[in-house]
Amino acid sequence: MVEKIRNNTLYFDGCNTVELAERFGTPLFVYSQTDISKRFSEIRKCFIEGYPKNRVAYAAKAFCSLAMLKLVEKEGMCVDVVSGGELYTAIKAGFPAERIEFNGNNKSVEEIEMAVDYEIGRIIIDSLQELDLIEKVCIEKGKKMDVLFRITPGVKSDSHDYIVTGKKDSKFGVPLDDEVVLPYTKAAIDSEFVNFLGYHFHVGSQLFDNGSHLQAIDVILDLVRKVKDSFGYNITELNLGGGFGVRYRDEERKSFSYFLEPMMEKVCNAFKEIGIEIPAMVIEPGRSIVAEAGLSLYTVGSIKDIKGLRKYVSVDGGMTDNIRPALYGASYTGIIANKAEEPRNDTVTICGKCCESGDILLKDEKIANPEAGDIFAVFSTGAYGYSMSSNYNRNTIPGVVFLKDGEAEWAIKPQGFEDMIVNDMIPDSLK
Numbered sequence: 001m002v003e004k005i006r007n008n009t010l011y012f013d014g015c016n017t018v019e020l021a022e023r024f025g026t027p028l029f030v031y032s033q034t035d036i037s038k039r040f041s042e043i044r045k046c047f048i049e050g051y052p053k054n055r056v057a058y059a060a061k062a063f064c065s066l067a068m069l070k071l072v073e074k075e076g077m078c079v080d081v082v083s084g085g086e087l088y089t090a091i092k093a094g095f096p097a098e099r100i101e102f103n104g105n106n107k108s109v110e111e112i113e114m115a116v117d118y119e120i121g122r123i124i125i126d127s128l129q130e131l132d133l134i135e136k137v138c139i140e141k142g143k144k145m146d147v148l149f150r151i152t153p154g155v156k157s158d159s160h161d162y163i164v165t166g167k168k169d170s171k172f173g174v175p176l177d178d179e180v181v182l183p184y185t186k187a188a189i190d191s192e193f194v195n196f197l198g199y200h201f202h203v204g205s206q207l208f209d210n211g212s213h214l215q216a217i218d219v220i221l222d223l224v225r226k227v228k229d230s231f232g233y234n235i236t237e238l239n240l241g242g243g244f245g246v247r248y249r250d251e252e253r254k255s256f257s258y259f260l261e262p263m264m265e266k267v268c269n270a271f272k273e274i275g276i277e278i279p280a281m282v283i284e285p286g287r288s289i290v291a292e293a294g295l296s297l298y299t300v301g302s303i304k305d306i307k308g309l310r311k312y313v314s315v316d317g318g319m320t321d322n323i324r325p326a327l328y329g330a331s332y333t334g335i336i337a338n339k340a341e342e343p344r345n346d347t348v349t350i351c352g353k354c355c356e357s358g359d360i361l362l363k364d365e366k367i368a369n370p371e372a373g374d375i376f377a378v379f380s381t382g383a384y385g386y387s388m389s390s391n392y393n394r395n396t397i398p399g400v401v402f403l404k405d406g407e408a409e410w411a412i413k414p415q416g417f418e419d420m421i422v423n424d425m426i427p428d429s430l431k
């Protein structure tokens, strides 16, 4: 645990969070580098040590910035990007291009050109048109690209409907019907312009049961056998996506090994039985790397006690920096950072400052007696918080500070009003 309570104050990665709020301002995201590195070490132990061909491609969508991707790079990991913007950030962070892998269900020609120009490591093809597009770009540029196909394994996962991706009715992946996936695979195997390595799946996010991953492995292994039998072709790489659940409130987080060890065992056994070399295995964890490493700090403002109904405690951020409660009904927990040891006997609803009744961060949370000026900390906001933030109501996007063993430094400066309007134009017709 990187959070500690000392002298009635919340500390995070050795830093006094109340001092952080004073020094850097609120709202503010702070990230523990120690926690992020610890997650990578956990994965390294059960997935890389003993399997030197395996790779971890951090899913940048969970939180993407120069500092974050620099840290991922220094940890020796790969990165999974899903847009030209994430790819650009990775390159600017100094990521070696061969360690960048490109996912996404509707990559534009420009994005594919960018990937080919930079000579990134892999493109994970998501649709039937994409192979043609990549081939065209490779022909034009005289290059060859390593590719995998993302398949839709047709398995159900137990998570919010918006973040389940492996079921057949999904915008992601190539459908598994033999008459679709096999000719498509053959086209890639025969292509002079791509080097077909294997398959990818991603069953969903925030999962606590390894069942859907294991079912998807069975599906993909079936495909590996069919490809061997039909075309005499040996698959050399499988990508198992991400999806490993984290603790927001009181969920019991499962270890990486709970998910990864049985998957490795299944794959190793099957490849031995098929008679081909164990493939390189890749995972794409996002949330499980950064969620618990992130903390949001807010300043308490107006407090409205509606007698017999509810006490609303407003903070200086909200759905613009954390859309997850409004979008998925996601539940978080938090404390008053400057009253960390005081009894939590007030039940309040922490709301944001947007003109939206649904702008609620925490509902009916027990906290210490709140007063204007208190610093409220929300835990586990490191994934899909900053990365999904918006300028709704023209609120500016908060800054991000990286922490390590008591030291704190800017990782992203807060957006200012001028940054926000920098691309606004007044058309001549209005002058």
Ligand SMILES: Cc1ncc(COP(=O)(O)O)c(C=O)c1O
Binding pocket: 059, 062, 080, 103, 165, 202, 204, 205, 206, 241, 242, 243, 244, 284, 285, 286, 287, 288
């Ligand atoms: C293809 C792919 N890989 C990886 C991830 C990361 O998932 P998570 O953040 O749940 O680990 C996602 C998002 O769900 C995804 O769509």
Ligand SMILES: N[C@@H](CCCC[NH3+])C(=O)O
Binding pocket: 061, 163, 165, 205, 206, 324, 383, 384
């Ligand atoms: N944004 C989602 C996860 C998206 C998963 C991407 N495939 C969340 O906050 O939970």
